[in-house]
Amino acid sequence: MADLEITHPQIYAYLETTLAEEDPILREMGEYGRAQGFPIIGAQAGRMLYFLARAIQAKNVLELGSGFGYSAMWFALAVGLGGKVVMTEGKQSNVDRARDYFARAGLLDRVEFNVGDALTSAGRYRGPFDLVFCDIDKHEYPQALGVAREKLRVGGILIFDNMLWYGRILNQDDAATRAILQTTRELMHTDDFFTTLVPLRDGLSVSLRIK
Numbered sequence: 001m002a003d004l005e006i007t008h009p010q011i012y013a014y015l016e017t018t019l020a021e022e023d024p025i026l027r028e029m030g031e032y033g034r035a036q037g038f039p040i041i042g043a044q045a046g047r048m049l050y051f052l053a054r055a056i057q058a059k060n061v062l063e064l065g066s067g068f069g070y071s072a073m074w075f076a077l078a079v080g081l082g083g084k085v086v087m088t089e090g091k092q093s094n095v096d097r098a099r100d101y102f103a104r105a106g107l108l109d110r111v112e113f114n115v116g117d118a119l120t121s122a123g124r125y126r127g128p129f130d131l132v133f134c135d136i137d138k139h140e141y142p143q144a145l146g147v148a149r150e151k152l153r154v155g156g157i158l159i160f161d162n163m164l165w166y167g168r169i170l171n172q173d174d175a176a177t178r179a180i181l182q183t184t185r186e187l188m189h190t191d192d193f194f195t196t197l198v199p200l201r202d203g204l205s206v207s208l209r210i211k
Ligand SMILES: C[S@@+](CC[C@H](N)C(=O)[O-])C[C@H]1O[C@@H](n2cnc3c(N)ncnc32)[C@H](O)[C@@H]1O
Pocket: 039, 040, 041, 042, 064, 065, 066, 067, 068, 069, 070, 071, 072, 088, 089, 090, 091, 094, 116, 117, 118, 119, 135, 136, 137, 140
């Protein structure tokens, strides 16, 4: 079966028309991502990240899998003065590009860059974090959930991207899909998180740490 669009294309297009004018650097980053075919979360999900971070007045955010900084830019705007976003990314070239965008946005003081394996980088921080966002390689999601459990405060929010995996969760049996299904089951049945799956873009899981 071919990959599915999670939101009906016409509804997706309508949602795009509702978006307010973006911050100019975010717009430039979005255009770069689209031109390169780089899988960023995009403005619709970006607004959700911003919304959730602002709603809990997050000041410390841990991001696993930052790419060239698009989603981290939404968080950097949300945490405000004195807030911090810990970014983790495996590729130096992506981090270099991210650093350039944050410098131009005047927000370098709100981000920390870590190059290398995201789960190892996260181990260097004691936390607790107010919000953890995970967007690394999908087969690593179960391990990322373990890291989030160690680092996230009670009352904090955990978000995973790609939890509907372009519909592959319906019929595919590979390491990435199995890991997403395992993570979803665990989040929905554990008693330390309350989770809802939001079919926005490729599906976000949003979990509140309740214990
Ligand atoms: C989907 S992209 C991230 C996009 C970003 N969250 C955004 O929306 O702007 C995933 C990124 O995670 C990085 N990545 C994947 N697995 C990783 C790992 N285990 N450690 C560090 N980086 C990883 C990849 O190099 C890639 O840049």
